[in-house]
Amino acid sequence: MITESTIRGGTKPPSLIRKFKTYKAWVKSIPLLLILVIWYIVTQLELVRPLFLPSPEAVLRSYVSLGPSLPEATWTSLSMIFTGFLIGSAIGIALSILMAYSKGFLYAFGTIFDLLRPVPVFALIPMFVLWFGIGAAPQIGLIALGCSMIMGVTTSEAVRNIPSIYIQAAYTLGADRKAVFRTIVMPNIVPHLVGAIRLAAASSFGLDVAAEFMGSQTGLGYLMIVQQQYLNTSGIFAIVILYSVLALIVDRLIAVLESRLTAWTDRNHKNSALH
Amino acid sequence: MEADKRTAGIASSDRAVKISLQHIQMVYETRNRQMVALHDINLHIKEGEFVVFIGPSGCGKSTLLRVIAGLLKPTAGTMLIGGRPTAKPGADRAVVFQDDSVFPWLNVEQNIEYGLKLKGIARVEREEAVDRCLRMVGLTRHGIRKMLPKELSGGMRKRVDMARAVANNPDVLLMDEPFGMLDAMTKQKLQVETVQIWEETGKTVCFVTHDLEEALFLADRIIILGADPGHIHLEIDPSFSRPRRIGLKMTAEFQEKRGQLQDILNALSGKGGEELDH
Numbered sequence: 001m002i003t004e005s006t007i008r009g010g011t012k013p014p015s016l017i018r019k020f021k022t023y024k025a026w027v028k029s030i031p032l033l034l035i036l037v038i039w040y041i042v043t044q045l046e047l048v049r050p051l052f053l054p055s056p057e058a059v060l061r062s063y064v065s066l067g068p069s070l071p072e073a074t075w076t077s078l079s080m081i082f083t084g085f086l087i088g089s090a091i092g093i094a095l096s097i098l099m100a101y102s103k104g105f106l107y108a109f110g111t112i113f114d115l116l117r118p119v120p121v122f123a124l125i126p127m128f129v130l131w132f133g134i135g136a137a138p139q140i141g142l143i144a145l146g147c148s149m150i151m152g153v154t155t156s157e158a159v160r161n162i163p164s165i166y167i168q169a170a171y172t173l174g175a176d177r178k179a180v181f182r183t184i185v186m187p188n189i190v191p192h193l194v195g196a197i198r199l200a201a202a203s204s205f206g207l208d209v210a211a212e213f214m215g216s217q218t219g220l221g222y223l224m225i226v227q228q229q230y231l232n233t234s235g236i237f238a239i240v241i242l243y244s245v246l247a248l249i250v251d252r253l254i255a256v257l258e259s260r261l262t263a264w265t266d267r268n269h270k271n272s273a274l275h
Numbered sequence: 276m277e278a279d280k281r282t283a284g285i286a287s288s289d290r291a292v293k294i295s296l297q298h299i300q301m302v303y304e305t306r307n308r309q310m311v312a313l314h315d316i317n318l319h320i321k322e323g324e325f326v327v328f329i330g331p332s333g334c335g336k337s338t339l340l341r342v343i344a345g346l347l348k349p350t351a352g353t354m355l356i357g358g359r360p361t362a363k364p365g366a367d368r369a370v371v372f373q374d375d376s377v378f379p380w381l382n383v384e385q386n387i388e389y390g391l392k393l394k395g396i397a398r399v400e401r402e403e404a405v406d407r408c409l410r411m412v413g414l415t416r417h418g419i420r421k422m423l424p425k426e427l428s429g430g431m432r433k434r435v436d437m438a439r440a441v442a443n444n445p446d447v448l449l450m451d452e453p454f455g456m457l458d459a460m461t462k463q464k465l466q467v468e469t470v471q472i473w474e475e476t477g478k479t480v481c482f483v484t485h486d487l488e489e490a491l492f493l494a495d496r497i498i499i500l501g502a503d504p505g506h507i508h509l510e511i512d513p514s515f516s517r518p519r520r521i522g523l524k525m526t527a528e529f530q531e532k533r534g535q536l537q538d539i540l541n542a543l544s545g546k547g548g549e550e551l552d553h
Contacts, residue, residue: 166376169370169378172365172366174366183393187381265380
């Protein structure tokens with residue numbers, strides 16, 4: 001009798017494979033370590049002026065000197081990013097689903113959407129400052145706009161790409177429009193949306209930095225501008241690294257979510273045929 | 276029509292008309308001309324009848340099936356299902372498509388109970404139905420219920436597809452070249468299972484194929500469609516006794532009828548200037 005686990009190729013990889021995996025992780029991290037070593041050597045030998053490239057120790061020291069202002073700044077930036085991201089994603093997803101389902105919505109928003117899509121969101125920053133002033137609202141608005149574009153485009157594409165055979169099959173099995181949305185459209189677009197959410201989350205970090213550069217009195221981006229004014233390059237480095245780590249953590253968290261929600265697709269099989 | 280030595284034992288003439296097509300017309304507007312896919316189709320299919328549609332490619336046999344399914348709205352004509360005018364798809368007519376239409380995001384069990392869940396049928400009953408239908412299509416491997424479609428072979432997915440259609444307990448089963456993509460062995464097995472399912476359930480079946488042996492093996496009545504425009508050319512009654520078993524295909528009588536059918540279709544394709552894609 002063939003059991004489920006044998007069909008799926010065993011439950012646990014043998015320890016040999018696991019060893020091989022950690023070995024591979026080490027090999028993969030060599031380039032990163034190399035860069036750190038080169039950075040260290042270059043700054044130790046003072047090949048580059050510290051103004052342009054501070055030493056790793058100077059960056060570490062900056063964390064200490066920036067220490068007191070970091071938690072609040074991080075909190076401000078993160079809450080701005082998440083608020084903008086949530087509002088924007090919700091609007092983007094909702095609008096494109098409504099456009100896919102209702103001709104009225106398509107006619108009302110379709111053209112505006114298509115025209116706005118290629119507009120670089122960063123180019124709108126001066127407008128946002130002019131219209132909404134300086135503060136949290138325009139910053140959140142900018143992040144939301146950027147996210148809604150990314151999520152909107154992806155959602156429209158995802159809905160369009162649902163194989164019509166699934167929808168037809170659902171109708172012949174007794175589904176109505178509402179049931180088709182719940183049982184066919186949603187499960188089909190979710191894997192695409194999770195991918196887009198990763199992209200949107202990464203973009204919201206970028207948009208947050210840009211928004212805080214333009215006019216802000218709090219947040220990590222604002223802190224960075226202050227460091228720039230004092231020519232404190234190591235401080236800038238410290239904040240850039242902090243931003244990157246935060247973005248990376250968020251990205252990893254979404255990646256875990258992604259692999260859970262897309263288990264049924266073939267997307268989890270990395271394309272190793274190219275190697 | 277007297278091929279009926281079915282287990283049900285009802286003479287076909289006594290059975291009610293299930294599907295009635297009256298002057299069905301299907302016209303597609305292309306950029307520079309009108310394409311008449313179906314012209315004046317008049318057809319009555321009785322309850323429990325197994326009707327097979329064959330014909331050269333482009334004769335509109337799949338279009339006709341989609342009209343019956345309610346997935347295509349005819350440009351003219353009326354369709355009565357069980358006496359009622361119908362133009363929309365519904366749970367009373369299940370379709371098994373040629374392409375893979377098993378939902379890849381649901382496991383085998385969830386696929387099969389899809390329609391039942393929409394109907395709000397209780398879990399215990401759904402479980403029973405899943406079991407019954409899995410057995411009916413010959414999917415008995417341990418642990419199959421929780422497997423995802425991507426873990427199954429093409430033949431197994433087609434079985435799940437059939438189980439899903441049967442589980443919904445439709446009056447009519449519409450099959451659009453369902454085994455066209457499968458290898459010869461799997462195809463043969465599924466033909467036998469189709470006959471068994473039909474004998475067990477007594478559903479009305481409309482089956483589109485371009486495989487003449489498949490048509491002769493399955494059908495109560497073979498409807499040959501001609502192309503340009505799609506029309507009913509001829510009706511044939513294979514009149515092999517039931518129950519039919521796979522050995523039937525080897526008999527001289529079967530092969531002779533197959534030859535005759537081939538001749539008819541060759542003449543028809545020659546006239547239409549098209550090759551039979553067999």
